[in-house]
Amino acid sequence: DQQVKQNSPSLSVQEGRISILNCDYTNSMFDYFLWYKKYPAEGPTFLISISSIKDKNEDGRFTVFLNKSAKHLSLHIVPSQPGDSAVYFCAASDLSGGTSYGKLTFGQGTILTVHP
């Protein structure tokens, strides 16, 4: 039962262009969403998050959009840089549940490659 899905295993873009990574979820109780970036043999690092009371959050080159009715979120990276090449995971949490201490459910990840 995959509650968080990233249906694109990989994405390739040219340096300077926009990268759009997508994520879908099925659990309507999820109310907090995050994106993480991961390099091989390292732990994931936090990129950006969004609460379900918002539909957009921006931090520098990174913007996350949330469409609650469609249960869909996306991460936009503009402009893309070669150093952005990594695996990107979306994650979701049910903060209103009270008993799970905000444990995160992760998607499968999307490998982003940015070509110079």
Add this chain to the structure above:
Amino acid sequence: DGGITQSPKYLFRKEGQNVTLSCEQNLNHDAMYWYRQDPGQGLRLIYYSQIVNDFQKGDIAEGYSVSREKKESFPLTVTSAQKNPTAFYLCASKRAPNEKLFFGSGTQLSVL
């Protein structure tokens, strides 16, 4: 510097052997987590602990055990009952439910 330390970086297990992965944090976080990463499957939750001396099973707890005797430490034991232990194991912690998760650098476990 505050952070999460996982050791060892690489670990090899023989058939029928139990092995323990270490996770220590000096961030003063209450909650700690263990995730497993397999290619193409993302991160799956094994166990988590919200406070000392308490822990809950995650989505794939079978074949694993944990303890939380100290706030700073959350070791994971991969028992011989775990038939497919080869994976990259990640420990994480957070201060509060609505805050981001901090991850350690991971342990790669392989079976000899």
